[in-house]
Amino acid sequence: MFAEFLQYLFTGITIGATYALIALGFTLIYNASHVINFAQGEFLMIGGMATVSLTAMGVPMVLAIILAVLLAGVLGMLLQRFAIAPAKQADVVTLIIITIGASIFIRGLAQLVWGKEYHVMQNFSSDEPIRIFGAVLNSQSLWVLGIGAILVVGLVLFFTRTLIGKAILATSMNKEAARLVGIRTQLVLMLAFLVSAVLGSVAGVVVAPITFTSYDIGIMLGLKGFVAAAIGGLGSGIGAVVGGLLLGVVEAMAAGYISSDYKDAVAFSMILVVLFFMPRGLFGAKVVERV
Amino acid sequence: MSALIEVKSLDKAFGGVHAVEGVSFSVEAGQVYSVIGPNGAGKTTLFNLISGLYTPTKGEIVLKGESTAKLEPNQLAERGMCRTFQQMQICMNMSAIENVMLGRHLKLRSNLFTTLFRLPSLLRDEKACRERAAELMEFVGCGDYLDTEASAMSYGALKRLEIARALAADPKVILLDEPAAGLNAVETAALEKLIRKIADQGTTVMLVEHDMKLVMGISDRLLVLNYGRVLAEGTPEEIRNNPDVIAAYLGG
Amino acid sequence: MLNRFMQMRLRDLVILAVILFALPLFLNNPFHYDLATQMAIIAATVVGLNLLVGFAGQISLGHAGFFGLGAYFTGIMTSNYGWSSVPALVVGAILVGILAWIVGRPILRLKGHYLSMATLAVGFIIAIILNNERALTGGPDGMPVPAFTVFGWELSPFGSYNLLGMELNGSEAWYLFAAVVLLVAVWLAQNLIDSPIGRALRSVHGSEVAARVVGVDTARYKSLVFVVSAIYASSMGSLYAHFQGFITPAVAGFDFSILFITMVVLGGMGSTMGVILGAVVLKLLPQVLADFQELETVMFGAILMLTMIFMPKGLLPTIQMAVGRRMKKKAGGQA
Numbered sequence: 001m002f003a004e005f006l007q008y009l010f011t012g013i014t015i016g017a018t019y020a021l022i023a024l025g026f027t028l029i030y031n032a033s034h035v036i037n038f039a040q041g042e043f044l045m046i047g048g049m050a051t052v053s054l055t056a057m058g059v060p061m062v063l064a065i066i067l068a069v070l071l072a073g074v075l076g077m078l079l080q081r082f083a084i085a086p087a088k089q090a091d092v093v094t095l096i097i098i099t100i101g102a103s104i105f106i107r108g109l110a111q112l113v114w115g116k117e118y119h120v121m122q123n124f125s126s127d128e129p130i131r132i133f134g135a136v137l138n139s140q141s142l143w144v145l146g147i148g149a150i151l152v153v154g155l156v157l158f159f160t161r162t163l164i165g166k167a168i169l170a171t172s173m174n175k176e177a178a179r180l181v182g183i184r185t186q187l188v189l190m191l192a193f194l195v196s197a198v199l200g201s202v203a204g205v206v207v208a209p210i211t212f213t214s215y216d217i218g219i220m221l222g223l224k225g226f227v228a229a230a231i232g233g234l235g236s237g238i239g240a241v242v243g244g245l246l247l248g249v250v251e252a253m254a255a256g257y258i259s260s261d262y263k264d265a266v267a268f269s270m271i272l273v274v275l276f277f278m279p280r281g282l283f284g285a286k287v288v289e290r291v
Numbered sequence: 292m293s294a295l296i297e298v299k300s301l302d303k304a305f306g307g308v309h310a311v312e313g314v315s316f317s318v319e320a321g322q323v324y325s326v327i328g329p330n331g332a333g334k335t336t337l338f339n340l341i342s343g344l345y346t347p348t349k350g351e352i353v354l355k356g357e358s359t360a361k362l363e364p365n366q367l368a369e370r371g372m373c374r375t376f377q378q379m380q381i382c383m384n385m386s387a388i389e390n391v392m393l394g395r396h397l398k399l400r401s402n403l404f405t406t407l408f409r410l411p412s413l414l415r416d417e418k419a420c421r422e423r424a425a426e427l428m429e430f431v432g433c434g435d436y437l438d439t440e441a442s443a444m445s446y447g448a449l450k451r452l453e454i455a456r457a458l459a460a461d462p463k464v465i466l467l468d469e470p471a472a473g474l475n476a477v478e479t480a481a482l483e484k485l486i487r488k489i490a491d492q493g494t495t496v497m498l499v500e501h502d503m504k505l506v507m508g509i510s511d512r513l514l515v516l517n518y519g520r521v522l523a524e525g526t527p528e529e530i531r532n533n534p535d536v537i538a539a540y541l542g543g
Numbered sequence: 544m545l546n547r548f549m550q551m552r553l554r555d556l557v558i559l560a561v562i563l564f565a566l567p568l569f570l571n572n573p574f575h576y577d578l579a580t581q582m583a584i585i586a587a588t589v590v591g592l593n594l595l596v597g598f599a600g601q602i603s604l605g606h607a608g609f610f611g612l613g614a615y616f617t618g619i620m621t622s623n624y625g626w627s628s629v630p631a632l633v634v635g636a637i638l639v640g641i642l643a644w645i646v647g648r649p650i651l652r653l654k655g656h657y658l659s660m661a662t663l664a665v666g667f668i669i670a671i672i673l674n675n676e677r678a679l680t681g682g683p684d685g686m687p688v689p690a691f692t693v694f695g696w697e698l699s700p701f702g703s704y705n706l707l708g709m710e711l712n713g714s715e716a717w718y719l720f721a722a723v724v725l726l727v728a729v730w731l732a733q734n735l736i737d738s739p740i741g742r743a744l745r746s747v748h749g750s751e752v753a754a755r756v757v758g759v760d761t762a763r764y765k766s767l768v769f770v771v772s773a774i775y776a777s778s779m780g781s782l783y784a785h786f787q788g789f790i791t792p793a794v795a796g797f798d799f800s801i802l803f804i805t806m807v808v809l810g811g812m813g814s815t816m817g818v819i820l821g822a823v824v825l826k827l828l829p830q831v832l833a834d835f836q837e838l839e840t841v842m843f844g845a846i847l848m849l850t851m852i853f854m855p856k857g858l859l860p861t862i863q864m865a866v867g868r869r870m871k872k873k874a875g876g877q878a
Contacts, residue, residue: 030656036656036659083848083852086852086853087851087852087855090851090852090855091808091812091855092602092655092656093596093602093804093808093812094808094851094855096604096659096804097804097805097808097809097847097851098847098848098851098852100801100805100847101844101845101846101847101848101851102844102848103844104840104843104844104847105840105841105843105844105845105847105848106844107840107844108838108839108840108841108842108843108844109841111837111840111841112837112838112841219797223663223667223797226660227660227664230656230657230660234656234657261675262671262675264667264671265667265668265671265672267664268663268664268665268667268668268671269664269668271660271661271664272650272661272664272665272668275650275653275657275660275661276649279652279653279654279657280657281657342756344752344755344756363755364755364756364758365755365756365757365758365759365760365761367756368756368757368758369758373756373757374756376752376753380750380752380753380756381749381750381753382745382746382748382749382750382753382754383749383750384598384745384748384749384813385742385745385746385749389742389745392739392742393742393743393746393753393754393757393759394757395739396739396742396743396757396758396759397757397758399739399740399743401738401739401740403740403767403771406734406735406738406739406740406741407731407734407735408731408734409734409738413738416739417738417739420739456753456757460757460758
């Protein structure tokens, strides 16, 4: 009984950590440019797929990961520079369509390069499952949680201690003012996308041994990351992490105790419930319109 | 004789800042009543409170003997109050005359069925509505722009259009929030004439303005706000000679 | 006594009718007709969605949910319960309308991305339910739907018909039917837009503050347009089900929802004719790109991005502005 509960909890926290990382990526881009990047999930996909294909070509694992993350990062910057920046003052809806177009484009490229099959990645460390109180924990889960935590701490330090991080925050609060004090906003925006892509791709690499990876896993994961970000409140980093973990756990519990067919519906039901009571998510900011 | 609008000890706090504090005054029907004061004095906040966009922290506003607490702007419109905005709220996705016709929204008689199938009753209502809107646009001086896209009109024309929209509902009281902002001397003189015409019709006009010449020339009574509080209230003559007002404006 | 708007609407409607009835000159085989029929049905759907997105300025990333519900209600009622086509369509539309009203009230209080999220969620939940309830819907494998029947007379893509002395095969007959449906859908939408209710709806988009002070109950009007667009979607979903003869849960899915909204944005939000153009383009594009096989997805994504970046107002408005400018130049040159 308890073992079962623990099992679901572990699964939930693991996938929740992934959602949290994707949600953080959304939040970062949203904060910097008020764009919801529907292509976020694709960075995840690139991280996993690139690593798999590089290691299959004989590249050592660590190098493969670095290259994969770099690839995703570059793609992120290109996305900002060539798809978002030119769109300037476009409508919210138009920007959504642009990022959706980008996600289709990236997925199409992935399909060309890597085909449509599923790929499997080896666990980073041992394949031996860890037993805790009767529950079985995949050792990779610890990697997910560990790396996730490191990334979150890294992000916090980045935004509070480094100049670049603060520049990103300044740009997000008031682009014109940031430009006036000498911040090169275009560069900053590309950086935001870079960091976001890195987050997503690392998440993709770490979680790939647990789920399979293929050219189209980005869609659902991206959407759930968006849901997690919205649950937590768009623009809130804490919200993204809390939202992600909460989503992962509730989803795992529902899949375990209620029905696994409706697992995906959990995320979407949760967001409706949360938004009903808190129209701006758990930690979202209140906005007052000046007339 | 009870006033059209009575404001009693009105208070509005945003966090720790009291934008409006302990404000009381009343406006008689048919008056031109102006609210003046330095920037940040709380004039627009006061307007937003009266027109239902903000909820008072304390105090009460009474319109025609009925408290306006808990009334939404659209409900206040039903009770005969219309307004214009400091930052113009024109629907740029419609034409000029459509904006004014929008002002007659509460006179709407059609329902979804007559609308979808364009029944004769709808056509009749539309014709009447359009004619009235065209009249009003003439009245405010926008007669040349009937079918022009709002997005193609000049700033001055749009300000007058907004007044036409506010008048379209045949309101008892119209609130004009800095109607002269951004207008040159010629346009301001035309505005003064327009406000006179509106008042002569019997509509009560409340005005928030910075342009002293306009305000002094046209108002029956004035309210002077400073830091959210009432500094003085009276006729233009009284206000002009009030030492506190002079001090506040000239920093004495 | 036609004012400027009525002239424009009549002109648009006439042009559309001419195009629709002249098109058969260019259609050579049942496949072409079928594609054209699909375009017409989907165009009618996005005309309804445009009311919500283009005119009232809201957003719906889950609209296929309503489309799918209409399709499945028709499918289930006509297949399993022997209902006749028209009652199934009408009752389905009413039920979906009620659902849209119930769901819309709380959702439409949300703004911006939260609204996107909520509509996305509703669409997904509907699609997931349709996918999982095998007993009722046949699950991911889908279910067959009988032909469209009115008073015992059947309209099927495989039948033969005689209209005013002309011999028509099933595909041609369905095309004509769909064309008429599209014209009616556009006429109704135009009537709605150019009316007091239409202005109230557009004011919600133009300036919600202005709408409120003028007396528009913005919450009620948002709900109203949400329900109307849902009814459009449901009705067209029902017709689509009859036409295709077979439906799967994909008809309510995310991809379809995104297709709808893309058609609206690409074609030109707030332009009834524009979104029809959007529907045609996005239905044709995969056909055109099919020759490129593996590159299809990449090219589709690229075309989507490029069009939205360089023509953010949508295809038709951009074309109209460009033509307008050329005409002005010509006029200026001659003066």
